[in-house]
Amino acid sequence: MKHTKHTLSMLSVALLAGAAQAGTLSIESWRVDDKALWEDVLIPAFQKKHPGITVKFAPTAPTEYDSSLTARLTGGTAGDLITCRPFDKSLDLYKKGQLEKLDGKPGMQHFPASAKVAWQSDDGKDSFCMPMASVMHGFFYNKKIFADLKLAPPKTQAEFFAALDKVKAAGKTPIALGTADQWEANQIVFTGIGPNYWQGEAGRKALIAGKAKFTDPQFVAVWEQMAKWAPYLAKGYSAQTYADTQNLFASGRAAIVPAGSWDIAYYKQQGLDFGAFAPPVAKAGDKCQISDHTDIGIGINPKSKNKADASKFLEWIASAEFADLYTNKVTGFFSLSSHPIEVKDQVAKSMLDWRKSCGSTIRLNAQVLNRGEPNMETELWNVNSQVLNGKLAPKAAAQQIQAGFAKWYKPQQ
Amino acid sequence: MRQPVSHLAGSSFTHLVLAGYTLLSLFPLFLVLINAFKSRAGIFDAPLALPNGETFSTIGFEKVLGKAHFLGFFGNSLTVTVLSLVLILLFGAMAAWALSEYRFRGQRLILLFFAFGIMVPIRLGTVAILELMVKLELVNTLSALVLVYTAQGLPLAILILSEFIQQIPKELKEAARCDGVGEFTIFFQIILPLIRPAIATVAVFTMVPVWNDLWFPLILAPGEATQTITLGVQQFIGQYATDWNAVLASLSLAVLPVLVIYVFFSRQLIRGITAGAVK
Amino acid sequence: MNRIARWQIAIFLAPALLIYASFSAWPLLDTLGLGFFNTDEAGQQHFAGLANYYKLLLDPQWSDGFWNAMGNNVEFFFIHMLVQNPIGLLLAALLSLKGVRFAKSYQTLLFLPTLLSVVIIGFIWQLILSPLWGVAESLLAQVGLAEHFQPWLGEEGSALLTLALISVWQFIGIPMMLIYAALIAIPEEVIEAARVEGASAWRIFWQIRLPLILPTLGLVTILTYVGNFNAFDLIYSVKGALAGPNYSTDILGTYFYRTFFGYQSQIGSPTMGAAVATLMFLVILAGVGVYFFAVQRRLQRHAF
Numbered sequence: 001m002k003h004t005k006h007t008l009s010m011l012s013v014a015l016l017a018g019a020a021q022a023g024t025l026s027i028e029s030w031r032v033d034d035k036a037l038w039e040d041v042l043i044p045a046f047q048k049k050h051p052g053i054t055v056k057f058a059p060t061a062p063t064e065y066d067s068s069l070t071a072r073l074t075g076g077t078a079g080d081l082i083t084c085r086p087f088d089k090s091l092d093l094y095k096k097g098q099l100e101k102l103d104g105k106p107g108m109q110h111f112p113a114s115a116k117v118a119w120q121s122d123d124g125k126d127s128f129c130m131p132m133a134s135v136m137h138g139f140f141y142n143k144k145i146f147a148d149l150k151l152a153p154p155k156t157q158a159e160f161f162a163a164l165d166k167v168k169a170a171g172k173t174p175i176a177l178g179t180a181d182q183w184e185a186n187q188i189v190f191t192g193i194g195p196n197y198w199q200g201e202a203g204r205k206a207l208i209a210g211k212a213k214f215t216d217p218q219f220v221a222v223w224e225q226m227a228k229w230a231p232y233l234a235k236g237y238s239a240q241t242y243a244d245t246q247n248l249f250a251s252g253r254a255a256i257v258p259a260g261s262w263d264i265a266y267y268k269q270q271g272l273d274f275g276a277f278a279p280p281v282a283k284a285g286d287k288c289q290i291s292d293h294t295d296i297g298i299g300i301n302p303k304s305k306n307k308a309d310a311s312k313f314l315e316w317i318a319s320a321e322f323a324d325l326y327t328n329k330v331t332g333f334f335s336l337s338s339h340p341i342e343v344k345d346q347v348a349k350s351m352l353d354w355r356k357s358c359g360s361t362i363r364l365n366a367q368v369l370n371r372g373e374p375n376m377e378t379e380l381w382n383v384n385s386q387v388l389n390g391k392l393a394p395k396a397a398a399q400q401i402q403a404g405f406a407k408w409y410k411p412q413q
Numbered sequence: 414m415r416q417p418v419s420h421l422a423g424s425s426f427t428h429l430v431l432a433g434y435t436l437l438s439l440f441p442l443f444l445v446l447i448n449a450f451k452s453r454a455g456i457f458d459a460p461l462a463l464p465n466g467e468t469f470s471t472i473g474f475e476k477v478l479g480k481a482h483f484l485g486f487f488g489n490s491l492t493v494t495v496l497s498l499v500l501i502l503l504f505g506a507m508a509a510w511a512l513s514e515y516r517f518r519g520q521r522l523i524l525l526f527f528a529f530g531i532m533v534p535i536r537l538g539t540v541a542i543l544e545l546m547v548k549l550e551l552v553n554t555l556s557a558l559v560l561v562y563t564a565q566g567l568p569l570a571i572l573i574l575s576e577f578i579q580q581i582p583k584e585l586k587e588a589a590r591c592d593g594v595g596e597f598t599i600f601f602q603i604i605l606p607l608i609r610p611a612i613a614t615v616a617v618f619t620m621v622p623v624w625n626d627l628w629f630p631l632i633l634a635p636g637e638a639t640q641t642i643t644l645g646v647q648q649f650i651g652q653y654a655t656d657w658n659a660v661l662a663s664l665s666l667a668v669l670p671v672l673v674i675y676v677f678f679s680r681q682l683i684r685g686i687t688a689g690a691v692k
Numbered sequence: 693m694n695r696i697a698r699w700q701i702a703i704f705l706a707p708a709l710l711i712y713a714s715f716s717a718w719p720l721l722d723t724l725g726l727g728f729f730n731t732d733e734a735g736q737q738h739f740a741g742l743a744n745y746y747k748l749l750l751d752p753q754w755s756d757g758f759w760n761a762m763g764n765n766v767e768f769f770f771i772h773m774l775v776q777n778p779i780g781l782l783l784a785a786l787l788s789l790k791g792v793r794f795a796k797s798y799q800t801l802l803f804l805p806t807l808l809s810v811v812i813i814g815f816i817w818q819l820i821l822s823p824l825w826g827v828a829e830s831l832l833a834q835v836g837l838a839e840h841f842q843p844w845l846g847e848e849g850s851a852l853l854t855l856a857l858i859s860v861w862q863f864i865g866i867p868m869m870l871i872y873a874a875l876i877a878i879p880e881e882v883i884e885a886a887r888v889e890g891a892s893a894w895r896i897f898w899q900i901r902l903p904l905i906l907p908t909l910g911l912v913t914i915l916t917y918v919g920n921f922n923a924f925d926l927i928y929s930v931k932g933a934l935a936g937p938n939y940s941t942d943i944l945g946t947y948f949y950r951t952f953f954g955y956q957s958q959i960g961s962p963t964m965g966a967a968v969a970t971l972m973f974l975v976i977l978a979g980v981g982v983y984f985f986a987v988q989r990r991l992q993r994h995a996f
Binding site for chain 3: 424427428430431432434435437438439441442444445457460461500503504505507508510511512515517523526527528529530531532533534535536537538539540541542545560561563564565567568571596597600621624625627628642643646647650660664667668671672675679680683
Binding site: 032058060061064068071072074075076077243246247250251266 | 457539540543544546547552553631632635636637647648655657
């Protein structure tokens with residue numbers, strides 16, 4: 001059965017030679033890990049509702065996604081449906097006419113404004129991608145190690161470091177984290193633990209409004225906390241990749257890993273008994289702030305020869321059925337639609353519950369801040385890794401980011 | 414009496430260096446191959462140990478063979494490499510012959526034009542190449558790759574082959590011409606067989622980058638049906654970065670065909686490279 | 693000289709010219725031309741003269757990165773020249789000695805890594821040097837040097853050197869083979885004559901064989917130069933496009949990639965990328981120019 005399906009899809013790809021034909025949709029995505037899920041669960045569910053439309057999920061590795069997508073869009077060979085990165089990256093595609101305007105399309109009414117904003121023009125008038133899912137950031141802990149050492153998930157920073165010291169004394173690696181790949185130093189660590197310091201949305205908006213600077217204490221403090229982590233990381237962490245980190249935590253040799261909700265699926269599959277805790281606050285009683293990031297959207301390629309079917313697909317993406325399937329099968333990605341969804345996985349549910357008590361914000365630099373040159377995302381990867389490596393002082397890190405920011409951003413000059 | 418002793422010392426030094434470096438060349442491959450046949454625990458606990466009764470496992474291969482279509486990927490790579498090689502060698506030799514044998518206007522210009530291609534990596538022209546392939550409706554076909562690799566390999570091929578053609582004794586060609594043999598016959602029946610060793614040299618130099626290229630398959634032919642082995646392995650590694658059994662198994666599978674082919678052809682290959690010198 | 697119809701020359705040249713011109717030269721010229729334009733928000737391109745080059749060479753925001761990549765690339769090249777080519781020469785010299793047993797087998801095995809994909813090479817070495825897996829560390833421990841183990845690929849001071857050595861490991865076969873071919877081409881009588889006069893093997897090598905293979909060493913140098921200034925794959929597959937830590941492994945190829953295609957939320961600029969490409973071209977052209985005019989003219993031509 002499966003074999004026949006594969007042969008057929010091979011044949012169709014060979015015949016179509018890139019450009020899509022009526023009745024076939026091809027999805028561009030960076031979610032290589034979800035390929036099996038799309039092929040075995042999501043696409044069959046869609047086809048039950050819309051027989052006759054063939055859908056092909058064609059992911060590219062995350063590191064190559066943006067460059068090869070740009071090349072394919074420019075060359076006119078990109079798929080019909082484009083998975084959208086949030087904010088400026090997709091906005092750039094829209095401005096170049098490489099994404100279709102989606103306002104008024106069926107299904108868009110199912111999303112709250114807070115979700116749609118990640119894929120809208122600055123004036124909020126044009127939407128160009130349908131929100132699909134958000135991810136949340138925090139820490140996972142190994143339940144067995146915590147139980148053995150009689151530790152409770154830390155709520156304050158004092159408790160956090162006390163726990164780290166205890167784990168270290170017991171001969172295990174306290175924090176699984178490396179700086180070889182660099183991205184996690186920003187997308188999980190800096191923008192994950194930071195909102196507690198800069199007060200989430202308030203701090204982010206102040207930067208955009210030009211009322212706060214990275215050299216202000218509430219930002220420098222984040223780098224100061226990161227600089228304290230070095231003694232708790234595994235030996236040789238400067239050459240440790242993200243995959244190494246996952247292996248280290250999955251094998252039970254590390255007590256804590258700073259993680260994103262998307263990692264739930266992997267650790268679960270490895271059979272690890274783990275729980276999650278939100279980034280610890282400064283002192284007991286403080287309101288917690290979490291990074292609850294609108295991460296994935298989906299849009300239509302204006303050059304698609306099959307826009308009618310593409311719209312049908314988007315309408316299905318907006319349905320309660322998809323929201324449920326995506327949230328519960330692709331564990332760790334939370335649907336952004338306003339359909340009420342029951343989350344079945346315990347870890348995922350506990351993370352989602354943070355929303356009830358904590359303030360939510362997105363990754364600090366995702367909106368507007370990434371727009372200029374030097375690019376802040378790239379700068380932050382580098383600077384944050386260097387702070388973790390102990391090669392850059394927190395103050396110097398703040399100055400470097402602020403200088404780059406002020407260089408092009410008028411309200412900061 | 415001294416002669417044999419120093420000779421012996423010299424020869425053991427020679428073998429020490431050669432064998433030592435050979436070991437260094439092979440060790441990483443050896444490491445991958447032995448660990449591919451071990452269980453997860455075996456891989457982590459004793460990476461340097463050979464698989465034994467306790468640690469032997471083929472789980473990685475079971476995972477990989479079920480999921481990836483290595484045979485198909487391998488076929489694609491082979492098709493692209495062989496076709497590109499044939500075109501580069503044939504067209505390259507023809508052009509090299511024309512450029513070194515005849516005098517005509519614009520000859521220097523054409524030589525310079527080809528030399529330009531040695532100096533600039535073709536990757537810099539990616540977007541223009543992609544646009545061209547789209548117009549020709551060649552995207553996601555192996556032909557697109559063959560054309561690009563041929564264009565990429567021609568300059569160096571022409572340079573090396575011209576050098577050889579210039580060394581062919583004049584008398585040979587003149588004698589043929591006196592007998593009234595046509596230029597095409599001279600080229601195909603006299604010249605081509607004579608420059609065979611040079612052709613082997615060029616073949617080796619062009620084959621390696623074509624076989625190993627990651628870039629153009631990614632941009633021009635990423636479709637499942639046209640994926641090359643390098644791209645296939647790269648994506649597979651990306652997908653299973655944390656599953657070392659699968660990663661090591663797929664690395665082994667990617668390396669093995671190359672090893673087999675190399676074992677069969679290494680003699681011809683090396684003779685090809687060195688034959689240029691033994692006149 | 694030869695009486696030959698023009699159409700015959702045309703037929704010999706046409707296929708190569710046609711394929712090369714349309715799939716290599718034209719796209720490349722198109723890219724080089726792009727360097728004189730800039731892109732606006734809507735993706736339209738406007739003529740901008742030398743503005744991109746001015747930015748790249750004089751605006752610290754761009755020039756710091758460019759010169760850093762340039763410096764690293766020069767270092768990358770020198771490591772190859774100091775390690776790869778001398779070792780290649782040594783191996784070739786030993787292989788070309790008379791009556792070395794297993795010479796053919798050594799050649800076959802030493803050339804093997806060259807045939808493997810960079811993706812595979814990068815991954816294998818990353819595993820070997822990984823501090824978590826501990827292969828390199830336990831190997832060092834066996835010779836009592838365990839405390840010298842460092843996460844070399846992760847340290848700013850050693851990452852570039854480590855990557856260059858991996859590249860040397862892979863490509864050693866090429867200089868070795870080229871030099872070997874040149875060495876065995878030296879007529880036996882020349883060496884025999886020296887030997888009769890009582891010259892030692894050492895002297896024969898330095899005073900007779902080495903001078904005779906100088907043209908090949910020149911060729912190896914220029915091939916290394918062109919190869920190194922075009923390098924990209926290994927660094928990209930091991931360190932990613934950001935070439936960390938702190939850009940210490942950034943070379944022109946990775947710098948070009950980031951500029952041209954962008955990276956993550958950094959948006960690529962084909963026009964700025966084209967300017968980088970043009971500068972890379974000029975660097976390579978300069979090297980090739982030096983080779984042709986300064987080196988090759990002096991050395992007597994000798995078939996390799």
